[in-house]
Amino acid sequence: MSIQALSGEMLHHLSRDQLVHVLETIHGTKDIYIDPVLMKPLDRVAGATLLRNHGVDKIFKLERAAPPMSGRHRVYLVRPNLVLVKYICDQINSNADDTGGGGRGQVHIVFTPKILHACRHLLEEEGVLGVAELHQYALDFVALDADLWSLEMPELYRDFFLDGCTALLEPVARAVWRLQSLCGLIPRIHAHGRAAQQVVSLLEFFRSELGEPRVTEPEVGHLVVLDRDVDPAAALLSQLTYAGIVDETFGVKCGVLELGADVTGTEKSVKLMLHSKDEVYRDIRDRHFSAVFPVLRQRAKQLQQAHSKRQEMSVEQMKGFIQSQLREVQAQHMSLGTHIGACEAIMKRKTRSFEEQLRAEHSIVDGLDMRENLAFIEQNLARQSPPLATLRLMCLYSIAQGGVPSREYQSLVTQFVQSHGFHHLVTLHNLKRLGLFTEQAGGFGSGPAPGPPPAVGDGQHGRSGSLGGGAATRLLSQLPAGVLGGGRQTAQLAQKVAQSVNLARQSAFKTVTRKLALIPESSDNYDLRTPPDAGYVFSGAYIPVSCALLRLLLVEGSWGAAAEAALRLLPGETVRRRQTDAEPPRVVLLLLLGGVTMAEVAGLQQVARALSHRLVVLTTAVVTGNTLLEGVARDRAAV
Secondary structure, three states: OOOOOOOHHHHHHHHHHHHHHHHHOOOOOEEEEEOHHHHHHHHHHOOHHHHHHOOEEEEEEOOOOOOOOOOOEEEEEEOOOHHHHHHHHHHHHHOHHHHHHHOOOOEEEEEOOOOOHHHHHHHHHOOOOOOEEEEEOOOOOEEEEOOEEEOOOOOHHHHHHHOOOOOOHHHHHHHHHHHHHHHOOOOEEEEEOHHHHHHHHHHHHHHHHHOOOOOOOOOOOEEEEEEHHHOHHHHHOOOOEHHHHHHHHHOOEOOEEEEOHHHHOOOOOEEEEOOOOOHHHHHHOOOEHHHHHHHHHHHHHHHHHHHHHHOOOOHHHHHHHHHHOHHHHHHHHHHHHHHHHHHHHHHHHOOHHHHHHHHHHHHHHHOOOHHHHHHHHHHHHHHOOOHHHHHHHHHHHHHHHOOEOHHHHHHHHHHHHHHHOOOHHHHHHHHHHHOOOOEOOOOEOOOOOOOOOOOOOOOOOOOOOEOOHHHHHHHHHOOOOOOOOOHHHHHHHHHHHHHHHHHHHHHHHHHHHHHOOOOOOOOOOOOOOOOOOHHHHHOOOOOOHHHHHHHHHHHHOOOOHHHHHHHOOOOOOEEEEEOOOOOOOOEEEEEEEOOEOHHHHHHHHHHHHHOOOEEEEEEOOEOOHHHHHHHHOOOHHHO
């Protein structure tokens, strides 16, 4: 089966078959209680009709309160989340008489993508393990678009990169293995990152245990696997493509855009499936937002001209038009109106403060005017600007410098918790562990801060011992008398030494951007309508690392010396596998573990189109800077 034939519908068919198999093992009529996070992915894959055709009578959203009991089987479809499992245990125990009367088999818990030992242990502690039957259902890739497939696992970023839990990597690797089984053994695998390395190892394990794929001719040439923490800056920068800015503004859930009455101008909200089958969306998805209005205007003119032609149709022509084209034209008209309404709402919300935020972001990644940028961050804290927007700036400020100087770090932490609440101390601690907002080591010979390696530079490159100003002064004061001219000269030299060491500390991010050419040279005269590179997704300020690595791979066939030097500064290790000697087809699968933004998707597709390759982006979730930070907050509702 070719990758062209392996459409989103084929993937959904595989997921439906697995779900039907689970439902058929539970005989009789049943009520199903679905994890709220799984509602939309399940609707994309199966839908209510399929569930009812296989014995499901009523469908509920899983809530904490116990549902009314009935004589039917009760089926819970949930992620392996301990909080949700506790809800289920409480519901079962609150109806102990009813469930006990029915005996084992009345209650079923279906875990997706897999059952975790911690969940089984909790069920045993609550006395439910002997009452409920456990099942496992691996939801496959959900085709959000023809070139974007997601496993809808937003929790993987926190679970792996913050908590160090590797449990979800096995379902990810198994989903990739199923793709490889359908499309043939992929000749070349290129990976970088801690999670990516483990996924590649699991793919090799599956190959040794399950054997070679039956398809002998490979249909995919390269598989690229990257961790999210390889390039956190691309997730934290404000997205400026249409799909990205819509996701940032309204929040797109599993490819569905929901606009409220304030946007639609009507009494009810509107839901729109964002997919390239919609011609209007296909034309504007990857465009820079400034280039969207001309396209929508042109579309409106075309629809108006088509409407004028209909006035001149004969009865027979009108009949043919109604039978063949009317539904499509109505759908385009509705889609056009929705996208125009979304653009107008975005323009109203993106005020002067948003422009100032953009200038600060682009200045930070350029390494310019850092004092002014710090003052802008402090100004946002004083104004109590939205906390997530300020956190994104603080993280960018830290990443660009390899950490925030100690005095600035303590000041920012104090101002943030005073402005937005002391519960954010846990959030800031989590960001420090992730390497997103870290403190520069302040003493001579001091070791790295605790937690995972920072986003740019691992423990061997970006977080080695530092030489602060005070330590430099103490070291220079130990030199023999007469070597230096006096106390003032000693202080001046100490300051120069400290500055040079600070530059060395900052050089990790700058080295990566220089070696991979992540800062476009012609940013002043950058053409956003016909962009020369993937940097247009951030108005020519920054090219995502994934886009730069993909371009090097497609041009040179591998990551060259410059990429090697840059990758050594990024967290994790590089893995390469040559699985076959076959000539790689011009089709690439690129898997981003921990999430991908729509801006990155647009940049990656720009690179692939420019080099005449077909690219399918695989991911564990579509994220924005806000959702990424929300996921690591202690209390998500408080952010």
